[in-house]
Amino acid sequence: AQRVTQVQPTGSSQWGEEVTLDCSYETSEYFYRIFWYRQLFSGEMVFLIYQPSFDTQNQRSGRYSVVFQKSFKSISLVISASQPEDSGTYFCALSEPLAQGLTFGLGTRVSVFP
Amino acid sequence: NSKVIQTPRYLVKGQGQKAKMRCIPEKGHPVVFWYQQNKNNEFKFLINFQNQEVLQQIDMTEKRFSAECPSNSPCSLEIQSSEAGDSALYLCASSRDWGVATGQLYFGEGSKLTVL
Secondary structure (H helix, E strand, O other): OOOEEOOOOEEEEEOOOOEEEEEEEOOOOOOOEEEEEEEOOOOOEEEEEEEEOOOOOOOEEOOEEEEEEHHHOEEEEEEOOOOHHHOEEEEEEEEOOOOOOEEEOOOEEEEEEO | OOOOEEEOOEEEEOOOOOEEEEEEOOOOOOEEEEEEEOOOOOEEEEEEEEOOEEEEEOOOOOOOEEEEOOOOOOEEEEEOOOOHHHOEEEEEEEEOOOOOOOOOOEEOOOEEEEEO
């Protein structure tokens, strides 16, 4: 069973629209982090933003922000004013203490059209 | 642009052949991870190192996989006898820390292995 679930396999947007990508996860840890990455067509994974579990404030970084619902173990990535260069596959990933790095979801492929 | 350098970008091997991939982590990052990403976007953790020491590894697929991170040399991942199911993108990532919670991973562009 997937411990990090991204239910939207694909998504599309028009230039300038807001895009919301959903992620849910399973963990019994008190302290953990959720990361969002975008994978470029080249294969490179680009870090976007992360949310630590202990911080109740939703994180923001440029056009990226998250909506963190800790009690529901869900987190959404919000991309404001989407642009064609935002196209790619977005991965949600869980980091737990002493784990084998990050546990990834299966990604959401986003296309932003001009 | 990625500061984790992976070579080669593409490998094509026949079944039973060796496949070797290299990774230079970002400067100052003592922790290195190898992941296998298949065509279904499933990420499989393979092994991680802190400096030259193995921290964790999976049962390396019937011992066909081996990896090392020697000092002053690139890290490497080698498949001794490639199988069709090994066809995947192999991603190397480095990090400043590991333990309490893995920090941000910095990824390379990956080495795409095709086993014919």
